[in-house]
Amino acid sequence: MWQPDFLFGAATASFQIEGSTAADGRHPSIWDTFCKVPGAVAHGDHGDVACDHYRRWETDLQLLSDIGLDAYRFSVSWSRVLHDDGRRNEKGIDFYKQLLDGLERRGLKSFLTLYHWDLPQHLQDRGGWLNRDTAYRFAEYADILSRELAGRVSTWTTLNEPFCSAYLGHTTGRHAPGLKDVRYGVEAMHHLLLGHGLATTAVRANDEAPVGLVANVTRMTPASDSARDRRAAELAYAHGNTWVLDPLLLGRYPAELAELWPTAKAPVRDGDMAIISTRTDYLGINYYFRSNVRSDGSHGYVEEDLPGVERTQMGWEVFPDGLRDLLIDFKNRYPGLPPIYITENGMASDDQPVAGRVVDEQRLRYFNTHLAAVDEAMRAGVPVKGYFAWSLLDNFEWAYGYEKRFGLVHVNYDTQQRTVKDSALALKAFLEARRRGA
Ligand code: IFM
Numbered sequence: 001m002w003q004p005d006f007l008f009g010a011a012t013a014s015f016q017i018e019g020s021t022a023a024d025g026r027h028p029s030i031w032d033t034f035c036k037v038p039g040a041v042a043h044g045d046h047g048d049v050a051c052d053h054y055r056r057w058e059t060d061l062q063l064l065s066d067i068g069l070d071a072y073r074f075s076v077s078w079s080r081v082l083h084d085d086g087r088r089n090e091k092g093i094d095f096y097k098q099l100l101d102g103l104e105r106r107g108l109k110s111f112l113t114l115y116h117w118d119l120p121q122h123l124q125d126r127g128g129w130l131n132r133d134t135a136y137r138f139a140e141y142a143d144i145l146s147r148e149l150a151g152r153v154s155t156w157t158t159l160n161e162p163f164c165s166a167y168l169g170h171t172t173g174r175h176a177p178g179l180k181d182v183r184y185g186v187e188a189m190h191h192l193l194l195g196h197g198l199a200t201t202a203v204r205a206n207d208e209a210p211v212g213l214v215a216n217v218t219r220m221t222p223a224s225d226s227a228r229d230r231r232a233a234e235l236a237y238a239h240g241n242t243w244v245l246d247p248l249l250l251g252r253y254p255a256e257l258a259e260l261w262p263t264a265k266a267p268v269r270d271g272d273m274a275i276i277s278t279r280t281d282y283l284g285i286n287y288y289f290r291s292n293v294r295s296d297g298s299h300g301y302v303e304e305d306l307p308g309v310e311r312t313q314m315g316w317e318v319f320p321d322g323l324r325d326l327l328i329d330f331k332n333r334y335p336g337l338p339p340i341y342i343t344e345n346g347m348a349s350d351d352q353p354v355a356g357r358v359v360d361e362q363r364l365r366y367f368n369t370h371l372a373a374v375d376e377a378m379r380a381g382v383p384v385k386g387y388f389a390w391s392l393l394d395n396f397e398w399a400y401g402y403e404k405r406f407g408l409v410h411v412n413y414d415t416q417q418r419t420v421k422d423s424a425l426a427l428k429a430f431l432e433a434r435r436r437g438a
Pocket of ligand 1: 013016216390397
């Protein structure tokens, strides 16, 4: 059922794994700053060492290759490759060139993300994503990097999960830069999406590889059959899914946003929506869980956890059918839906090695059931081209610090020892069988 050209990969992101935050002229990002805010990140964790991937990248690529995966999705640290005055940082760029060459040598495809939440701090000091100019700085960065790396990257991604950058970073304050205003979230989202459109054009001018955007999406179900709860689920769907996908694929924001946030309005200027909806070569979908919602009694929704369902270490419900349902929904909603990659899917569990082995049965079940859901969506005609597990390594899970372990590979943060988990060994056996045509 999994054709040889269907890609299996694993994903990571720069700030979550690289460490070496002051090496080779790297500048601080908003996450370096945020980690220093008392109480912002669990246990005061930070990215200074993380998985030490900046120095151990060769070992990590070898792990990926040994598991038998086809592709690696990673992100570039903007603050590593450009100085604050916009000049190239050759050492930072060389790091990613080496990484790409290492992937090439191992016959692995490279999925490079330009922005996975780590905005250079000097841009935040000038307003960050609340400043329209940041969209243009992002396009400049995309232009420079795509000139440097043209011909080496299999697939480009502009933004990873703009929902999280905009909403968690600017409305709830759970993520860097820690702002808390519904209007900020809406403004930041518009500038992120504008940056996506501008960066897409910049990359396309320099390289032939496909360019797209990665969105996190959530299955929303109403807590009851009442009209109010059903409306609440529609509002949640707009918030969690179409806030990004409609502008990207239809060139307009969903009408529900005005009902959800009557006081917030995206700062749209003439021509912006055409830039944002510039043709995208593929759509990356990150899926983790379902939210069950009920009306808040006004024009919004509140989440209501269902009792007795399976959950992960994050407390997220395991709900594979949601992935299938969303994919089929997107196919129906967006005529000409581009090819899709599942760019993240996975779960955290409190894994610990015992006698050199990490038994993570729940993760293996999670992968199996979610892959079955992807298969069902493909049979229903959704053009899914690949699946990336989140994550290759246990890593810095943002405001949760290092406690939550999402990796195929366990990382001991004291010794930096890597232990391949049982789920990864099972994946390896499956990929070997696929190669043999079994
Ligand atoms: O760790 C994150 C990742 O950076 C973005 N998508 C969700 C993952 C799990 O929370």
